Amino acid sequence: MTASRAGGPLVLAVESSCDETGIALVEGGRRILSNVVASQVALHAPTGGIVPEVAARAHLRWILPVLDEAWQGAGVSWADVDAVAVTRGPGLAGSLLVGINVAKTLAWIHDKPFVGVNHLEGHLYAAWLRDPGQADGEEPEFPLVALVVSGGHTFLVEMTDHLTYRLLGQTVDDAAGEAFDKVGRLLGLDYPGGPAIQRAAGDASRRDAVFPRAWLGDSYDFSFSGLKTAARRTVEAARADAGLREPEEHLPHAAVAELAWGFQEAVVDVLVTKTIRAAVAAGARSIVLGGGVAANAALRARLAGEAEALGVPLVVPRPGLCTDNGAMIGAAGARRFAAGERSGLDLEATPSLPLAR
Ligand code: KG4
Ligand code: ZN
Numbered sequence: 001m002t003a004s005r006a007g008g009p010l011v012l013a014v015e016s017s018c019d020e021t022g023i024a025l026v027e028g029g030r031r032i033l034s035n036v037v038a039s040q041v042a043l044h045a046p047t048g049g050i051v052p053e054v055a056a057r058a059h060l061r062w063i064l065p066v067l068d069e070a071w072q073g074a075g076v077s078w079a080d081v082d083a084v085a086v087t088r089g090p091g092l093a094g095s096l097l098v099g100i101n102v103a104k105t106l107a108w109i110h111d112k113p114f115v116g117v118n119h120l121e122g123h124l125y126a127a128w129l130r131d132p133g134q135a136d137g138e139e140p141e142f143p144l145v146a147l148v149v150s151g152g153h154t155f156l157v158e159m160t161d162h163l164t165y166r167l168l169g170q171t172v173d174d175a176a177g178e179a180f181d182k183v184g185r186l187l188g189l190d191y192p193g194g195p196a197i198q199r200a201a202g203d204a205s206r207r208d209a210v211f212p213r214a215w216l217g218d219s220y221d222f223s224f225s226g227l228k229t230a231a232r233r234t235v236e237a238a239r240a241d242a243g244l245r246e247p248e249e250h251l252p253h254a255a256v257a258e259l260a261w262g263f264q265e266a267v268v269d270v271l272v273t274k275t276i277r278a279a280v281a282a283g284a285r286s287i288v289l290g291g292g293v294a295a296n297a298a299l300r301a302r303l304a305g306e307a308e309a310l311g312v313p314l315v316v317p318r319p320g321l322c323t324d325n326g327a328m329i330g331a332a333g334a335r336r337f338a339a340g341e342r343s344g345l346d347l348e349a350t351p352s353l354p355l356a357r
Helices: 041-047 052-071 093-110 119-128 176-186 193-202 225-241 253-282 297-310 326-338
Strands: 010-015 020-027 031-039 083-089 114-118 144-149 154-161 164-170 286-290
Touching: 010 093, 010 326, 020 052, 020 326, 031 052, 031 326, 041 052, 052 093, 083 093, 083 119, 083 326, 093 114, 114 119, 114 326, 119 144, 119 154, 119 286, 119 326, 144 253, 154 253, 164 253, 176 193, 176 225, 176 253, 193 253, 193 297, 225 253, 253 286, 253 297, 286 297
Parallel strands: 010 083, 083 114, 144 286
Antiparallel strands: 010 020, 020 031, 144 154, 154 164
């Protein structure tokens, strides 16, 4: 039942670092044969954030059904698989352990090589992915500058070749996604805050709200804690003006929309300005955007416009490949596998694994 395959290693990849259970089959580090994600968003909505033990239990509940579904329609079988890849960190320890144990067991039972993958590298390699039926198209070209913005991470790197990273800058406090989530909660919006702020910002008829930008001099580092504090003060002042006292009383939607728009503008402004400056300094031939916040339409549009003005192609995965998924781990895992990398079945979860090399 083997389908005709264009080549490159076929990797079965498992992602369970945070609150999405993802399993994918990816060929040659690029072509997605299947990519199934079980999201825990609804589960964590009542607490407005991820409770690690709840997340780990949900991975345990969903990972085998997700695996079953990943085989359906992929047109391949275990005999075709060249390696099993899994996220080894960074992430929540209990969540990582579920995916690592399942991946190890599969590799052992089926006698396949096993490769541990850095989750952040997965977000970068999502830029190489192609959906089923999508033409191969151009690959990102080196040197490239990549911005990864997620719920747990915000950093800029330069890549001069595959699997080779030079960290240019990173957040000195909160990740951009964390700021979106916290400000979303302040505004009384649904969890997670990122998509909810994007939706509310789209409703803004007045676009006057101005929030501070932390430029941090010439550095490529980011800071969002001051912006978060400014947002909290502005929301509190607006609530006091409107005479709102109870937590369940919310500002009128028009006011929420304007504040959401102003906050989103401030985040996007800093992210885009620093990325473009880094791309110019590096003489980049591509700009890559990844991580959950890369699903943000305002960020995508503004970076696309500025990259075009610079004449540098921007590569941004579709939103579903920006948020956590197994395919991105398959993309990075295939590169590591092709480079000869193997992990032992004693691989451990590394919750604060940095992006190395
Ligand atoms: O990469 P990801 O799925 O998980 C981590 O590795 O952290 O990123 C999740 C983050 C959340 O903070 C979420 O609010 C944010 O990505 N996010 C967005 C959007 N979609 C997801 N932020 C802004 N706009 C969006 N459309
Ligand atoms: Zn992520």
